[in-house]
Amino acid sequence: MSIANLARRVVRALTPYQSARRIGGQGHVWLNANEAPLAYPFTIEGSRLNRYPECQPAEVVNSYAAYAGVNPDQVLVSRGADEAIELLIRTFCDAGEDQILICPPTYGMYAISAETCGVGIVELPLTASRQPDWPAIADRLSDVKLVFLCSPNNPTGDLVGRKGLIALLEKARERAIVVVDEAYIEFCPESSVVDLLAQYPNLVVTRTLSKAFALAGIRCGFTLGDPEVIAMLAKVIAPYPIPEPIAQIAAQALSPMGLSLMQERVQELNKQKALIKAELIRLACVKEVFEDKGNFVLVRFNDGASVFAAMKAAGIILRDFSTKPGLDNSIRITIGYQGEMDAVIKVLRDLSLNTPSASNQTAASI
Numbered sequence: 426m427s428i429a430n431l432a433r434r435v436v437r438a439l440t441p442y443q444s445a446r447r448i449g450g451q452g453h454v455w456l457n458a459n460e461a462p463l464a465y466p467f468t469i470e471g472s473r474l475n476r477y478p479e480c481q482p483a484e485v486v487n488s489y490a491a492y493a494g495v496n497p498d499q500v501l502v503s504r505g506a507d508e509a510i511e512l513l514i515r516t517f518c519d520a521g522e523d524q525i526l527i528c529p530p531t532y533g534m535y536a537i538s539a540e541t542c543g544v545g546i547v548e549l550p551l552t553a554s555r556q557p558d559w560p561a562i563a564d565r566l567s568d569v570k571l572v573f574l575c576s577p578n579n580p581t582g583d584l585v586g587r588k589g590l591i592a593l594l595e596k597a598r599e600r601a602i603v604v605v606d607e608a609y610i611e612f613c614p615e616s617s618v619v620d621l622l623a624q625y626p627n628l629v630v631t632r633t634l635s636k637a638f639a640l641a642g643i644r645c646g647f648t649l650g651d652p653e654v655i656a657m658l659a660k661v662i663a664p665y666p667i668p669e670p671i672a673q674i675a676a677q678a679l680s681p682m683g684l685s686l687m688q689e690r691v692q693e694l695n696k697q698k699a700l701i702k703a704e705l706i707r708l709a710c711v712k713e714v715f716e717d718k719g720n721f722v723l724v725r726f727n728d729g730a731s732v733f734a735a736m737k738a739a740g741i742i743l744r745d746f747s748t749k750p751g752l753d754n755s756i757r758i759t760i761g762y763q764g765e766m767d768a769v770i771k772v773l774r775d776l777s778l779n780t781p782s783a784s785n786q787t788a789a790s791i
C-alpha cells in the first residue's frame with residue numbers, strides 16, 4: 426500500500442491549481458500569470474524580526490481601508506487573495522454539506538479551494554454575452570452559501586453587470602454571501618462595487634497587491650466586507666498570517682508614493698493594452714479579441730496551438746485556455762512593457778503573413 430493512500434479521498438483525486446510557476450516553461454518574456462512587468466522598489470528594516478508579527482498589521486489595514494474607501498474594521502489582510510478565498514469557504518461552508526456557486530470560465534482557485542475543503546460546487550456557466558446567468562443563480566440561492574463572481578473576470582476580461590449584481594444581492598439577503606473578486610480592479614477603478622458594501626452586508630470584495638501593485642512575490646491580499654463578516658474570518662485565519670517584512674513592503678506600496686507609482690504603472694499598462702489590441706484586431710491569425718478590463722487580453726486565434734508553439738519558440742510564455750469550455754483556440758496574454766508587447770506582435774505578424782485567413786482578406790492578400 427502506498428503511503429499516499431492515507432491522504433483524504435478528495436486530495437488523492439485532486440488536480441492541483443496549474444499555477445504559472447507550476448507549469449513552468451522556458452523563455453525570457455513572461456506573460457502567463459498577469460504579473461506586473463517590473464518590480465516595485467522597497468526597503469526592509471530588520472530590528473523587529475525576533476518578534477511575532479501582528480496578526481493584522483495596523484498600518485497595512487488602515488492604509489488599505491483609506492485607499493479602498495472603507496473603515497478599518499471592514500478590512501482583513503491575508504496571504505494573497507487566494508487565502509481570502511479559502512478563508513471564506515472555511516468560515517461559511519461545512520464540509521460534506523454546503524456548496525459554493527461559480528460561473529465558469531473563471532478563476533480556478535474557487536473550485537480548487539472548495540474541493541480541498543470538501544465543499545460542493547454548483548457550476549453555472551457565463552451566458553453567451555459572458556455575464557453571470559442571473560436567473561439561474563437566483564434559482565440556486567437556497568442551495569449555496571457563497572457565490573463567487575470575478576470582475577474583471579479572469580480570463581475573459583469582462584465586468585460583472587452592476588444591475589444584475591444589485592438584484593442578486595437583494596435576493597441573497599440573509600441567504601448567501603456574494604463574493605466579488607476585484608483582483609484587477611485598479612485597471613478600471615470606476616467599476617468597483619465597494620460602494621455597495623454600505624447597503625449589503627452579504628457582499629464581500631476580495632483584492633490583491635499581486636497585479637497592479639506589482640507585488641505577486643509578497644503574497645498579500647485583502648477582503649473587504651461587513652465588520653461582522655470580517656470578524657468571523659479573523660477567527661479562522663492563522664495567528665500570524667502576514668510576515669513582518671511583508672507588512673513593511675505592503676505599507677510602502679500603500680503609501681501616497683506607492684499609490685502614485687501604482688497609478689502610473691496602470692496608466693502605462695492600459696496604454697500598452699490599447700496599442701496591442703488595435704494591432705490584434707487587424708491580424709489575419711486572430712479570430713476574436715475578448716473584453717480587456719484587466720492587465721491581460723484573451724484572444725481567440727484561428728489556430729491557437731500554432732500561435733502558442735510559435736510564441737514558445739520565440740521565448741514568449743503565454744497562458745493557454747483552449748481546453749476550457751467555450752474558449753477553444755484562446756490564449757491569454759498578460760500586458761507587459763512595450764518591448765514585450767512588440768515581441769508578441771512580431772511573432773503574430775509573421776504568423777499572419779504565413780497563414781492567410783479567409784476571415785481577413787486584406788491581411789491575407791498582403
Ligand SMILES: *Cc1c(COP(=O)(O)O)cnc(C)c1O
Nearest residue numbers: 505506507532579608633635646
Ligand atoms: C491573481 C488572482 C488572484 C490571486 O491573488 P493573490 O493575491 O496573488 O493570491 C485572485 N483572483 C483572481 C481573479 C486572480 O486573477
